[in-house]
Amino acid sequence: MIMVKIKLTLCFLFLTLSLLGQDVERIVIDWRTPIQYGLEGQLNKKALNFESAQYDFTVSNHPFLIQEFPNLILSNVVLEDVVTEVLSATEAELIDRSALSTEFEVEANTITVKKAQGTVVKIMPLRISSTGQIERANSFKLNYSSPEKARIYRSKSLNFASASKLASGNWYKIAVTEEKVFKLSRRFLLNLGLDMDNVDPRKIKIYGYGGGMLPESNAMPRPDDLLENPIIVVGEQDGSFDANDYVLFYGDDQVEWSYDSTSQFFRHSLNRFSDTTFYFINAEGANGKRITKRQLSGNPSIATVTEFDNYMYHELETTNLLKSGSLWIGELFDNNTNQTIGLNAANTVLSENAKVEMSVLARSGVISKFTLSVNGQSFETEVGSTNLTRYEFRFAQVSRGLFEFTPNQGALSFNINYNKPQVVSKGWLNYLTVNLRSRLMMSSNQISFRDLRSVRSGVNAEAVFQFPNTVNLEVWDISDIENIEAMNIQNNGASYSFQNDVSQLREYIAFTAPDSVGIYPKGQVLNQNLHGLPQADMLIISHENFISAADRLANIHRSEGMSVNVVTAKQIFNEFSSGSQDLIAMRTFIKMFYDRATNSGTTPKYVLMMGDASYVFKSNSTSGGTNYVPSFQSSNSVDPVNSHVSDDYFGLLDDSEGLWRVPSTDRMDVAIGRFPVQTLQEANGIVDKIEAYYSSSSLRDWRNQIVFVGDDEDGVVHMSQANDLSKLVDQKGKDFNTQKIFLDAYQQQATASGARYPQVTEDLVQTVEDGALFVNYTGHGGETGWTAERVLGIYEITNWRNRQNLPVFITATCEFSRFDDPLRTSGGELLLLNPNGGSIGLMTTTRLVFSSPNYLLNRSFYDKVFEPLPNGEPMRLGDIFLDVKNFNAYSTNSRNFSLLGDPAIRLAIPKENVVTTAINGVPLAQADTLNALSQVTISGMVTDINGNKLTNFNGVVYPTVFDKVEVKNTLNNDGGGVFTFETRERRIFKGKATVVNGDFAFTFVVPKDISYSYGSGKVSYYAENQITDANGYTESIVIGGSNPNLVQDEQGPQMELFLNDENFVYGGVTDENPRLLLNLKDDQGINTVGSGIGHDIVATLDGNSENSFILNDFYEAAIDDHTQGVVSFPFTDLSPGKHSLKVKAWDVANNSSEKTIEFTVVKDQEVRIENLVNYPNPFTTNTEFIFQHNQAGVVMDVKLEVFTISGKLVKSIDQMIVSEGFVSKDIRWDGRDDFGDKIGKGVYMYKLKIRSANGSTSEKIEKLVIL
Helix, strand or coil: CCEEEEECCCCCCEEEEECCCCCCCCEECCEEEEEEECECCCCCEEEEEECCCEEECCCEEEEEEEEEEECEECCCCEEEEEEEEECCHHHHCCCCHHHCCCCCCEEEEEEEECCEEEEEEEECCEEECCCCCEEEEEEEEEECCCCEECCECCCCCCCCCCCCHHHCCCEEEEEECCCEEEEEEHHHHHHHCCCHHHCCHHHCEEECCCCCCCCCCCCCCCCCCCCEECEEEECHHHCCCCCCCEEEEEECCCEEEEEECCCCEEEEEECCCCCCEEEEEECCCCCCCECEECCCCCCCEEEEECEEEEEEEECCCCECCCCCCCCCECCEECCCCEEEEEECCCCECCCCCEEEEEEEEEECCCCEEEEEEECCEEEEEEECCCCCCCCCCCCCEEEEEEEEECCCCCCEEEEEEECCCCCCCEEEEEEEEEEEEEECCCCCCEEEECCCCCCCCCCCCEEEEEEECCCCCEEEECCCHHHCEECCCEECCCEEEEEEECCCCCCEEEECCCECCCEEEEEEECCCCHHHCCCCCEEEEECHHHHHHHHHHHHHHHCCCCCEEEEEHHHHHHHHCCCCCCHHHHHHHHHHHHHHCCCHHHCCCEEEEECCCCCCCCCCCCCCCCCCCCCEECCCCCCCCCCCEECHHHHCCCCCCCCCCCCCCCCCCCEEEEECCCCHHHHHHHHHHHHHHHCHHHCCHHHHEEEEEECCCCCCHHHHHHHHHHHHHHHHCCCCEEEEEEHHHCCCEEECCEEECHHHHHHHHHHHHHCCCEEEEECCEECCEECCCCCECHHHHHHCCCCCCCCEEEEECCCCCCCCCCCCCCHHHHHHHCCCCCCCEEEEECCCCEHHHHHHHHHHHHHHCCCCCCCCCCCEHHHHHHHHHHHCCCCHHHHHEEEEECCCCECCCCCEEEEEEEECCEEHHHCCCEEECCEEEEEEEEECCCCCECCCCCEEEEEEEECCCEEEECCCCCCCCCCEEEECCCEEEECEEEEECCEEEEEEECCCCCCCCCEEEEEEEEEECCCCEEEEEEEEEEEEEECCCCCCCCCCCEEEEEECECCCCCCEEECCCCEEEEEEECCCCECCCCCCCCCCCEEEECCCHHHCEECHHHEEEEECEEEEEEEEEECCCCCCEEEEEEEEEEECCCCEEEEEEEEEECCCCCCCEEEEEEECCCECCCEEEEEEECCCCCCEEEEEEEECCCCCEEEEEEEEECCCCCEEEEEEECCECCCCCECCCEEEEEEEEEECCCCCEEEEEEEEEEC
16 A cells, blocks of 8 residues: 655644545644734734644634645545534633534645645634534544645646847837827827837837736736737828828726626726836837728628717725725715715716716714715615724725616716714715716717627627717727727718627727827837746846846855846836736736746746835825835725735736635745835845855854844733744754843833833844844834834834844734835834844734734744755745745735845855764763863864764854753733743853864863752854854753862953953043953953852943943853953943943952943044054154044045144155054154155154045144154
C-alpha cells in the first residue's frame, strides 16, 4: 500500500494518510481555556479555543481548524468516528447558535500556489446536536475519496503578445473625459507633437481600450497591449494632411453601464481608479484601420424603432468616510437636510413610467430615513442604525431603493430630504440613477442610445431605427470598439433612418457635429516594451521619479545572482490598460510572467512597489493624493474592521483567483513589499540602508538579538502572547538571545499628560540603537506610536541612528503603518523612511486588527523564519512573509498586515554554526562548574551547517556568557494582574576572540556577583570574517558556587574617560549628542553582571544620581584580553553649557574606581573654535595646529594664515578636514613660506578660519614662535 505523510497544523502531529482512502490516525483536538479577543486595546470578548485554532472574527467568533494537503487533490472529505462533548452552559454562552449547522462542517478547497496545486480543508468542530445542544468535536478521523496527485498547473486564460506596439515608432498620447465622437484637427495634432508636414494621413492610427476597468477575475479575457480603433480621416486620399483635413474617432468615458434583468434596470459604475480615458496615436508603418459604412443587407425589418432606453446618473465622489476602501460618496445631509438634484432629460416618453435608484448612507444611533420627491411623487428609503461610540463598529449604514415614477418633460428635479432623528445624525447621497424611455431624436449635437425592446436574441433579425428629419445626421454602431461601423443613413424626406441587426443589444452614438472640446493632448510617449522583457526573479514597479533608486536596488540583487526587471507604473498602464490607472493592469503585468513560466522555479518570486500609495485614486478628489504606485483598496469603506488596503491583491495570479472576496481561498503566488516613498531622496535613503545591511560593517552580534515588547493593556494578554513568542524562539532558534521589554515589569509614572513608562522608552530606544535581528511588538497602538503610555512615538522613530544594525519590526498593533493616508506619514512608514536608522523592513499593520489572529500570524512567522534554504542560506524576507500570509489566508485579519520593505532582502541570520568544544581544556560534556571568581577558558570552533569545521574561517568571535534563567513578576501597575515570566539578562562576560582556521578560545574570570545557586548558564556566540558569519550557543554549562582558591584583590579598575574620541581634553567642547568612551582595565576583569546590588558601571551627569546611566551592556572586552575593554555610550539632547560626568566601575571582585570629566555642550548649528594651539611652540622645523570644534563628522573648509607682527602674510594653507570627534590635528606646517623658502626666526601671528557644511564660520587668532 502506497502511503504519503502530511503535516497537521493541529498539535503539530504527523499522521499517515492512505492514498486509497482508508482511515487515518485519530486527530485529537486539544481544547484550551477560552481566549479573550477584540481589537487591540479592547479585548472584552471571549471565544472558545483549542491548540492551533484559527478565527475570522469578521464572520463569527467560532474557532476552526485548517489542514493543508500540498500536492494532493482531495474530494468527498468527511469526518468519521467523531467523539463529541456537550458544551457547558458557560461555554455555550460564547457561541452564536445562528452561525452553527447541525453537522460538523467540512470545506475542502483546491488551491494553487506558485503553480503547485493542493487542498486546504477547513473544519468547524462545533455543531448543534439533534437534542438542540451545542457539541464540540474532541477527536475524529478525516476520510476522503482516493486523492489525485496534483500536477504543475499552467494558466491558460490569458494570451500575451511577445512585444508591445509601443516598442518602436513615434507614439503620442491623448486623453478624454467624456463619451463623444471627437474631431482632431491639424492644429491639435501639431500641438500634440506630430510633424504634420511629413505625416501621411492614411497611416494615422489610434489605439485604446475605451473606458471601464479591466475584469478582476483572472479567468476573464481582457485586451492585451494596445488595440487599434477604427477611425475616419477626412481628406486622406491625397496622402497629405491639409489644413481642412481632420480625424474623427469615438472616445469613451470611464462610466460602465450594465443591465440587471431581474429589476429590469440599467445601472452605472464609475471606474474606481481613473476618470480619464487615454488613446495612443501613431502615424507610421501600414495604413490605419478605418470605420466602414454598413452595407444594406436587403433583409426585411421586423420593427421600426422610434424610442430608446435612456439613462443618466448623478454621483459625486467627494468623501471617503473612513479614509479607506474604494467607496466615495457625495452630498452631506447635516446642517442642510434638504437638497435638490437636477438631471437633464429631453424628448421623454411621458406615457411610460421612469425608474430611479437612490443609494444613500446614514450615521445615526437610531433608524433614519431619506425621502425622495420627483414630479409630485415621494418615496422613502429607511437606513439602519449604528453604534456611535465604538470606532470598530460599522461607521455608517448603506441603503438603496428602486422606485417607479411618472416623469415630466424636460429637466428632472429630485428633492432629497433626510429626517435627521438625532442631533449627531448625518446622511450622505451616494448616487441617483435614472432609466426612462426617450424619443429617438437629437436633443444636442450628440446622443448615445440603445433599445432593449427591439432585441430578438438568437434570431437573425433586423430593425429600422428612425429619426425625425435631421440635417447632417451620422450614426455609428459602437458596440465593439475594434469594429465600429457607420450606419447607412436613408432619407425619405420626412425622416432619417438606418437598418441594423437586433439579434443582440447594440450601442449607438448619433451626431450631427463632432466635438473638439473635452480632449487633451498629453504629448509624445517614449518607446517601451514590457511584453518583451525576459523572465525575472524580481519585478520592481516604481514611479518614474524614483527609477534611479530602483535601478540601484536592482543592481544590488543582480550582484546576488538574481534577475530583476525594473518598470514604471505608467509603463504598465500604457501597455496593459491603455494608459489609464488600473490596479488590475498591474496584476496582469505580473501574471504575464507567471503564466509564461513553465514551472514554479521560473515564476517571479518578489515584487517591490517603489512609491507611496493613497486611498485617493483620482486627482479630482478634495482629499489630496500621494498615489505614486497605487495599492488595492477593499470595496468596503464603511466598516473599519472589514475595510483594508493591501498589496497582496497583486500576488493572486492563478486563473481561479482575482476577485478576492471575503472570505476567500485565494493564495499569493509572489511576495510583495513596498517602499512608501514620496521623493527620490527617501527612495535612495532606503537603498542606502539596504547597502549598509548587506555590508561587512554590519557583521556584528546584534544579529543574535530578538526583542519582544509587550503592552500592559487588556490584563496580561499582550505580555503573555509576547512571552509565548519568545518561548517559540527558545525552541526553534536557540542560537538567538531574547530580550523582553514588558511594560508592567517597569515602574509606571503619573504625569500631567497621563501614565508614562520613561524607562521603557529609554530601554527600547537604546535596544534599537544597539541593534536587533527582530523587534516584535504586541499590544495597543495607532498610526503615530505604541501603547497608551506612548512608549514609542514619532520623535524616537525619527531620531534613531542605527544604520549599521537595522532590525526587522513585526508590529501586531492597530494601524501603525497606515501608508495610504496622504495627509499623514505613519510611524511604521517613518521607521523605514528614516535614512539614518530605524528599520530595514516591517511586517506591519495598516488597519484595525484583532489580537488573537495577530498572535497566530505572528507565531507562524517564528515557525518559518529559522528554517534555512537547502543551501544553508537564510530565507529572504518576502519568502517568509508569503508563507505566513498564505497560512493565514482564511483570516480576513491577515489582509491588514503588509510588508514595508524589500521582499528580496536576505535576512541577517548567520549562515554557519559556532560550537563549544572544551572548557578549561576539558571536553564540554565533562566540564566542571563555573564558580564565582574562577578563571575560565572556553574553546570552540566555527562549522558549516553539517558540523564540518571551516578551516578557512579567520575572523572574530563575540562570545557572551549569561548567568542562569531568572523568574520575574510584573508590578500590576494598572490592576490587570501579575504576570510571571522567565528571562536571562545577567551577563557574566562579553568579549571578543580571534578565530584562526576555524578555532578560537577566550578567557575570563567569573564575577563575584553571580547567583550562587547551581544551574544552567548559556554561552552565546557570534562570529564573522568580514565575508560571512556564524552563530551558536551552549547551555551545557553549570554556573554557581564560589572558587575555594580566591586570589586577594583590593585594587579597582584603571579608568580613562573621554568624549567622542581619545583626543578629548578635560573641559573640552562637544555637541548635544556626544559619545562617552570609557577605557577600563583590571587584572581579573570588569563586572557587568548587573545583579542590582550597586556593582554596575554607572555614569552620573551633573551629580544627578536619580537619573544615572547603567553602562553594563555597553562594555565589551578587548579582543583576546578579558582584563581590559571599552564602554561606548551615546548621550542625546544634552543641554548647552557646562557639564560634569562621573563614572564608577567595578572589577569582578567588586573593587571600584571613579573618574570625572568636565565638558561644554555647544549647539552644532553654528561652528565654534575652542582651545586653538600649535605644538610644539616654539618650534624649529615642524608644528601641528590643534583645536577643538563642535562639528564632529562634518566636512569643514579650513584656512590657516600666518602673518608677521607688522601684518604681512607669509603663509596660507587651505585644507578640507573631517574629524570623527571634536578635536582636529589635521594641519601641519614646516615653517616655510608660500614659495617654499624658510622664513626667519621670530614671533608670528596666525589666524585659523573654518567654514562648516551648513555655511557657518568661525575664526581665532594666536601667536607662534620660530627658533
